[in-house]
Amino acid sequence: MIYRILPLILLFLMSFAPKATNTTKTETDPKLLASNNAVTLSAKIEMIYSSLDANNFSLPQLTCFQKALQGFYALKEKGLIEKDIITVIDFSLSSTKKRLWVIDLVSNKVLYNSVVSHGMKSGGEFANSFSNEMNSNKSSLGFYTTGETYQGKHGLSLKLDGQERGINCNARARAVVVHGAGYANPSILRTQGYLGRSQGCPAIPEGLKNEIIQTIKGKSCLFIYHPSRAYDITTKLVSQS
Template sequence: MIYRILPLILFCVFSFKPLNVIESTKNKINATDPKLIAANIKATFEAKAKLCFNVIDANGFSLPTFDSFIAAFEGYELLKQQGKIQNEILTIVDFSLSSTQERMWVIDMKNQKVLLKSLVAHGRNSGLEYAKDFSNTNESFKSSLGFYITGETYTGKHGLSLRLDGMEYGINDNARNRAVVVHGADYVSKSFIKNTGRLGRSQGCPAVPYELHKELIETIKGKSCIFIYHPSRTYVAKSKLVS
């Protein structure tokens, strides 16, 4: 009888691996799974973004939404790694908000503090109270989403102004040719909102109040980062700086 059972016992012994071996094998497979790796990277990045967001000194202002911040933070970190940012200021413009709200935040990323918060205009063909349509095309008079690096200052018809370089091909890289710049405008004011029920609109520039424009430009000039946000699926699909 033993001769009949022995082969079965031996088969069982050599067929089943110890649990620790099985777990080790699973871990090795998981460690090389591209989806798992991507998920781990995303989770790590989100934790880093939340940590950064939670320690920002609002300085008496409200903070931007976390959705707009995490998108801005992702592109900011990539552009910084590429050596394109020299002035560690991140400006977030949230075009998902009404133009009657202060929807521009200027954040000192080095010292983790909000420096300024302001009204900001969108392009006249992007929408009335809300910005809904965006373009990278000349004479469209629409705003362009995405990441910009601030360039040099100059004095134009709006006074002190700041040139912008769009960092995203096909999304905002035509900013220089379109003369999309930061400048002051009298139609960006609380009195204009009171009289019309909305903010005035630009030809595509992120125009700001005259009383603030010089301080703002002096703060963000010299290769800082501006991110114009909107929860647009079209933008996310095209962008290489947000995921």
């Protein structure tokens, strides 16, 4: 456990480091300040990642986690996030893999790790095409905040609000929500070789839907990742690759 705790202790001590009294070019140049802030945030995120308690699950890829935390902090600063819980979905992975993580950033612990469906028009085993358009039946990348729950055709479901204009801002209008579905149950992998697909919703196994939805509802952050150059160019919440 000590190797998980030490990075957090170091990060805490760094926050109390004395500030230089002399003003230097680095302290006054906006470009250098921005660069230094980015380096500091990157170091903070790597420390958090290195100290994550996997809870006997796998961990998301570091690149995916870095982007997720960048956006989380940006949304937190805007007052759009109220819970220190983040849901990370990595659509660069096969739908046969557990590519959804729910992480408690207070305890620094992975709470859930599950398979998750992508949109039927986004691809078969792998998701490779994304859209913000109505009736596209595709998944949308980027950052969302979780909204309210409701009872729909899939039972307990969770509304999502896309926070990136042109990328996922039509999520609520498209009824892109978190819900459970039979086609998202891992057992389907044995019959067709890949997870069933949705109309654009991140659908999860029915056996986990109640626990996950109750955990992440009410202004937590959900991030759907893919190493898409188009996303990197368009997003305002994370730095470009």
